[in-house]
Amino acid sequence: MKIAVASGKGGTGKTSVAVGLALAAEKSQLLDCDVEEPNIHILLKPNILETEKVEVQVPRIDDLKCNYCGDCAKFCQFNALFVVGDTAMVFPNLCHSCEGCIEVCKQNAIVYEPRCIGEIFIGKKDEIDVIYGLLDIGEALAVPIISAIKKKSIGEGIIILDAPPGTACPLAETVKDVDYCILVTEPTPFGLHDLEIAVEVVNQLGVPIGVIVNFAGVGNDEVYKYCKEKNLPILMEIPFDRKIAELYSNGIHFSLEMLEWKKNFSRLLKKICEVY
Amino acid sequence: MKVAVSSTGNKLESMIEQRFGRSPYFIIIDTDTMESEIVSNIGTGYAHGAGVGASQFLASKGVKAVITGNLGPNAYGALRAAKINAYTNFSGTVIDAIEKFKNNELKEFSSPTVPSHTGTGNTVSGRGQGRGRMR
Amino acid sequence: MIQITIISGKGGTGKTSLTASLVALSNNTVIADCDVDASNLHLLLNPEISETIEFKGLKLAVIDQLKCINCGLCMEKCRFDAIKDYVVNSNSCEGCGLCVYICPVKAIDFIDRVCGYAYISDTDFGPMVHARLNPGMENSGKLVTLVRQKATEIAENNNKNLVLIDGPPGIGCPVIASLASINAAIIVVEPTLSGIHDLERAISLTNHFNIIPLVCINKYDINNANTDAIRSLCLEKDINILGLIPFDNKVTKAMVEAKSVIKYDPNSPASIEIKKIWSKLNDIFNI
Ligand code: SF4
Ligand code: SF4
Numbered sequence: 001m002k003i004a005v006a007s008g009k010g011g012t013g014k015t016s017v018a019v020g021l022a023l024a025a026e027k028s029q030l031l032d033c034d035v036e037e038p039n040i041h042i043l044l045k046p047n048i049l050e051t052e053k054v055e056v057q058v059p060r061i062d063d064l065k066c067n068y069c070g071d072c073a074k075f076c077q078f079n080a081l082f083v084v085g086d087t088a089m090v091f092p093n094l095c096h097s098c099e100g101c102i103e104v105c106k107q108n109a110i111v112y113e114p115r116c117i118g119e120i121f122i123g124k125k126d127e128i129d130v131i132y133g134l135l136d137i138g139e140a141l142a143v144p145i146i147s148a149i150k151k152k153s154i155g156e157g158i159i160i161l162d163a164p165p166g167t168a169c170p171l172a173e174t175v176k177d178v179d180y181c182i183l184v185t186e187p188t189p190f191g192l193h194d195l196e197i198a199v200e201v202v203n204q205l206g207v208p209i210g211v212i213v214n215f216a217g218v219g220n221d222e223v224y225k226y227c228k229e230k231n232l233p234i235l236m237e238i239p240f241d242r243k244i245a246e247l248y249s250n251g252i253h254f255s256l257e258m259l260e261w262k263k264n265f266s267r268l269l270k271k272i273c274e275v276y
Numbered sequence: 277m278k279v280a281v282s283s284t285g286n287k288l289e290s291m292i293e294q295r296f297g298r299s300p301y302f303i304i305i306d307t308d309t310m311e312s313e314i315v316s317n318i319g320t321g322y323a324h325g326a327g328v329g330a331s332q333f334l335a336s337k338g339v340k341a342v343i344t345g346n347l348g349p350n351a352y353g354a355l356r357a358a359k360i361n362a363y364t365n366f367s368g369t370v371i372d373a374i375e376k377f378k379n380n381e382l383k384e385f386s387s388p389t390v391p392s393h394t395g396t397g398n399t400v401s402g403r404g405q406g407r408g409r410m411r
Numbered sequence: 412m413i414q415i416t417i418i419s420g421k422g423g424t425g426k427t428s429l430t431a432s433l434v435a436l437s438n439n440t441v442i443a444d445c446d447v448d449a450s451n452l453h454l455l456l457n458p459e460i461s462e463t464i465e466f467k468g469l470k471l472a473v474i475d476q477l478k479c480i481n482c483g484l485c486m487e488k489c490r491f492d493a494i495k496d497y498v499v500n501s502n503s504c505e506g507c508g509l510c511v512y513i514c515p516v517k518a519i520d521f522i523d524r525v526c527g528y529a530y531i532s533d534t535d536f537g538p539m540v541h542a543r544l545n546p547g548m549e550n551s552g553k554l555v556t557l558v559r560q561k562a563t564e565i566a567e568n569n570n571k572n573l574v575l576i577d578g579p580p581g582i583g584c585p586v587i588a589s590l591a592s593i594n595a596a597i598i599v600v601e602p603t604l605s606g607i608h609d610l611e612r613a614i615s616l617t618n619h620f621n622i623i624p625l626v627c628i629n630k631y632d633i634n635n636a637n638t639d640a641i642r643s644l645c646l647e648k649d650i651n652i653l654g655l656i657p658f659d660n661k662v663t664k665a666m667v668e669a670k671s672v673i674k675y676d677p678n679s680p681a682s683i684e685i686k687k688i689w690s691k692l693n694d695i696f697n698i
Contacts (some may be wrong), residue, residue, distance in 0.1 A: 008449045011424055015605075037420050037580075037609050037612060039605040039608070039609075042605050075508065075512065077469065077470065077506055077507050077508050078325055078507075079325025079326070079329040079332075080328075082332055082354045082357065084332070084335045085357075085358065087358070089357050091328055091350050091354075094325040094328065094350070096505055098490050098491075098507030098508075098509050099490055100512065103512065103513060104512060137616060137619065140584040140587075164581075165580050165581065166448045166449055166580065166581070167449060167544075167546045168448045168548060169548070171547070172547045188666050188667055190427070190451045190666060193451060193454060194449050197449065198546075200547075201546040201547045204502065204546070204547060205502075218660070218663045219663060219666070219667045220667050242633070246633060246634060249602060249603040249604065249606075250634065250637075251603075251605075291567075294592055298556050298560065300560070346592055
């Protein structure tokens with residue numbers, strides 16, 4: 001059972017929900033797919049058992065074979081290759097690893113070699129296996145790290161994925177093969193706007209959606225109206241509560257101190273597992 | 277000699293564009309005849325690597341020097357490889373830049389003016405210049 | 412012309428609310444919303460769109476079913492697994508063009524795709540440039556660059572001396588594009604453990620680009636110990652703290668009314684502090 005927890009943007013309490021679900025399960029895997037700003041390991045402080053570099057394949061040009069025809073540079077849609085006079089350069093950070101240049105080079109001058117763009121960490125906290133990744137600063141492509149994280153999870157039991165913020169391709173990469181997607185939002189115009197866009201992305205991927213309203217009671221009821229109209233079930237409401245915020249700011253999950261919430265999360269988890 | 281200037285507009289009186297790769301226009305001027313050619317920068321169409329794309333384009337035009345504001349390391353490496361001299365940190369109008377260039381008043385630069393955000397190119401020829409990743 | 416970008420490691424730290432308030436205090440500003448995949452600023456500034464610009468990103472391969480001979484070469488070669496049953500899945504296609512090149516019967520077209528729109532608008536507080544990336548598209552930073560390009564153009568043509576940029580979340584490509592050649596970045600942080608962690612990442616990013624970081628602690632009073640930790644972090648790194656904004660439920664109330672807190676209640680605790688931040692900015696940059 002794979003459940004992704006997402007929201008149009010960060011700061012809606014998405015990570016709290018993901019951690020809450022993982023804590024409520026007897027045994028679970030928790031995947032932090034926000035590789036630009038992973039937070040789960042800060043909240044849970046898992047013991048790191050294993051780290052692994054994430055590599056992508058990029059071309060290397062053999063200057064003994066290259067005749068500087070420039071075909072590869074002309075082909076590359078991402079400007080990762082530059083050929084002029086008797087020089088051919090590769091800009092590995094621009095490469096999308098499409099292998100097109102290898103295909104077009106008539107001299108067979110191009111080979112692939114690995115290049116590191118970040119790291120993934122596999123750790124354990126009590127009964128939760130925590131996997132997260134970190135994109136090297138200045139790198140542009142998060143997707144290879146996300147897929148490396150997803151590959152590390154063993155495909156059984158409860159798997160919770162904390163999706164990256166935003167609605168661009170890292171979100172799609174995280175959600176694309178999960179069984180269920182929980183969208184966390186807040187009852188404000190910002191929350192509604194971001195929810196609408198997130199729903200669009202997740203719908204495109206054909207994944208069923210449920211909504212959790214965080215900071216319930218602070219704003220207006222537009223989010224509820226929208227959910228009703230779109231037939232999206234509201235799975236849970238978490239009220240705005242200073243105690244929750246204070247616990248969070250100290251890195252303590254509220255379900256550990258406010259035990260009724262642990263029950264709420266396990267009930268929710270059970271419900272999702274039964275239906276999907 | 278052909279000199280390319282990154283420009284915010286399509287006139288000689290336009291201001292220099294501070295970004296090289298994403299410059300809306302390049303004005304290419306032959307300093308011997310003062311003939312000019314205005315090209316809208318095809319590089320602005322690229323998602324990434326605009327500086328490399330622009331360098332490739334200018335090299336194909338036979339340009340030998342570039343005057344611009346800032347240059348990132350990718351474009352820097354590409355221009356070096358193409359043996360195009362680069363003059364950076366210039367602000368003012370395009371025509372000003374050309375005049376100063378002709379009077380040898382511009383300083384050629386020796387390193388990128390913008391730090392790398394994603395490392396730089398690896399060359400295969402002994403002539404081109406690649407740089408290490410900046411951290 | 413001064414360009415300032417407001418960023419935060421993650422969204423939801425009050426970055427957009429702060430931007431809207433600063434905009435409301437200024438009077439000679441061009442506003443650029445660079446949070447292109449989850450933009451919110453327009454919800455507070457009610458822009459009236461005067462110009463829409465199509466944004467074309469990477470290309471898309473499309474197979475002409477009449478020409479296709481079902482040889483399957485494209486499906487085998489595509490590194491992104493974007494082709495199934497001789498149809499290109501536009502969500503997976505990264506626009507590399509390999510299939511277009513290898514197709515033996517030239518059945519594959521390479522078309523421009525519209526990945527989003529940029530808008531030029533008028534607001535009560537001055538011109539605004541904003542954008543919307545189509546959901547699920549690659550956010551390369553290119554749309555951010557387009558927004559910024561239009562904003563500086565407008566600033567130059569209208570003698571505006573400040574471009575305020577609402578930055579995207581994260582530390583990836585879009586943020587990098589929003590930081591290129593600006594004067595300073597305001598990092599908005601909440602005093603939480605993860606907030607501190609995000610702040611450190613954001614500071615290293617600004618250092619990386621030689622940009623002056625300025626820090627704003629939002630809801631500083633929800634955790635005084637963490638606020639102190641941020642203070643000493645900034646002291647140690649010699650970073651200017653612009654202000655400490657208290658928790659104030661007027662901020663959310665203002666949002667529900669589609670207003671910045673400054674306009675909603677200029678005398679609320681958050682507004683008072685934001686005014687101080689604005690005058691500090693004025694002192695630093697002579698806006
Ligand atoms: S296509 Fe091959 S031979 Fe031609 S420039 Fe590229 S690497 Fe060299
Ligand atoms: S593999 Fe593709 S993206 Fe990478 S350099 Fe070659 S053509 Fe360009």
